Amino acid sequence: MPAPRLSDRDPHVDADELIGALVPPPRFDDVRFATYVPNPDEPSQAAAVRECQAFAERVSGAGERGWLGSLFRKQAEPGKPGLYLDGGFGVGKTHLLASIWHAVPGPKAYGTFVELTSLVGALGFPETVRRLSGHRLLAIDEFELDDPGDTMLVTRLIKELTAAGVAIAATSNTLPDKLGEGRFAAADFLREIQSMAAKFTVVRVDGPDYRHRGLPDAPPPMSDEELVAKAESTPGATLDDFAELCARLARLHPSRYGRLVDGVTAVHLRGVTPAPDQAVALRLVALGDRLYDRDIPVAVSGEALSELFTPEMLNGGYRKKYLRAVSRLVALSR
Structure with missing residues (x-):
């Protein structure tokens, strides 16, 4: 059975839920x-x-x-x-x-x-x-x-x-x-x-950075076939074409990204490429933060997650934000 897609989800969050959700991420519960x-x-x-x-x-x-x-x-x-x-x-x-x-x-x-x-x-x-x-x-x-x-x-x-x-x-x-x-x-x-x-x-x-103490670099991307097989064999996992998910994020307020991935056990992204522009890159940073908050593993085909942001982006005004996102996504991909 095909794995469900994040791109098909349409989460809604009301004002009381937004305030109630202002707590530390689950990984920091204890x-x-x-x-x-x-x-x-x-x-x-x-x-x-x-x-x-x-x-x-x-x-x-x-x-x-x-x-x-x-x-x-x-x-x-x-x-x-x-x-x-x-x-x-x-x-x-x-x-x-x-x-x-x-x-x-x-x-x-x-x-x-x-x-x-x-x-x-x-x-x-x-x-x-x-x-x-x-x-x-x-x-x-x-x-x-x-x-x-x-x-x-x-x-x-x-x-x-x-x-x-x-x-x-x-x-x-x-x-x-x-x-x-x-x-x-x-x-x-x-x-x-x-x-x-x-x-x-x-x-x-x-x-x-404790996340990189003695740990290997980001794992190499999977083939599309390996990625699909892994997604379909993992209960609660999702599988999205990278470009389609980026387009979906553009239509979704960032305050809803957390609800978008609630209950997901693993995220699989097919055909990852470097972000085409800053707007897409910043949305990916916000999504990456919500995945990291929930300790949701990420697997990809296409480009490695360490290549998600172009050299121009990494040398620009949002450098710190992109470096943090790479650090977190690489940790989730191990």
């Missing part, structure tokens, strides 16, 4: 500070655990009047209402961010930068602020600085929410391939959110 294993060669990792634990304790103790009310009520209490984890790919920043979220009592929300911009696009800015302003914590994974419009949007959202007493914890990825280059990410972050930069503590997390 992570806690105690399960983070710092690299002994990277002392910043153990220090980051301590900083994050202290932040979570302060937010948890803020009480019903909110973090800012608690902070100003107890002038001697150290710390700031914002925490920013600065570091490269695969050093455990998301593990630490999810651990903060698990340690803080609700109401609370957790989402990637892209998910938040999609939420505002789906609900509108005033409604998003209204629904989140009663929360104790908003955790933002993968804060992105490559789109000025989106950065300003989320910066404004952070400003509105911190004014309402919501604590903010955020992460961002920096480039791993140049020794000093990543060090500018924290400065970039604080500059972009300059209206509230003084409210953020920056915590550095150094180290190599």
Whole structure:
């Protein structure tokens, strides 16, 4: 029997579901500070655990009047209402961010930068602020600085929410391939959110990408025949022609990509080619994030997943985003 196609799915998500879905990805359901294993060669990792634990304790103790009310009520209490984890790919920043979220009592929300911009696009800015302003914590994974419009949007959202007493914890990825280059990410972050930069503590997390420690490169693509056979023999798997799936993603709001792959056990893509343009590439990044969130394996024919983005794209303004996507998709393809 032919495997079903993602391209045939038409998921719908209402406003309450969008807010309710703002939780850590399933792969981080069980992570806690105690399960983070710092690299002994990277002392910043153990220090980051301590900083994050202290932040979570302060937010948890803020009480019903909110973090800012608690902070100003107890002038001697150290710390700031914002925490920013600065570091490269695969050093455990998301593990630490999810651990903060698990340690803080609700109401609370957790989402990637892209998910938040999609939420505002789906609900509108005033409604998003209204629904989140009663929360104790908003955790933002993968804060992105490559789109000025989106950065300003989320910066404004952070400003509105911190004014309402919501604590903010955020992460961002920096480039791993140049020794000093990543060090500018924290400065970039604080500059972009300059209206509230003084409210953020920056915590550095150094180290190599754990996803690639001692692991092989992306497996070679399958033949079309091998891919079809694998998809049809895997319960719950899907099989799509790459070009058709790209066309389907163009007609689907990114806030629905998670629902698109819910319940799927493995994704098979036939005839993969490099993304033809930036719009397609960015949709593939968003889809890749949702697959990674759910730990859904990916198998392909055609080009290898490491070739999904052209050299021009990898050298352009969205370089960090594409490198993160390659890192995650390659991990899913092993």
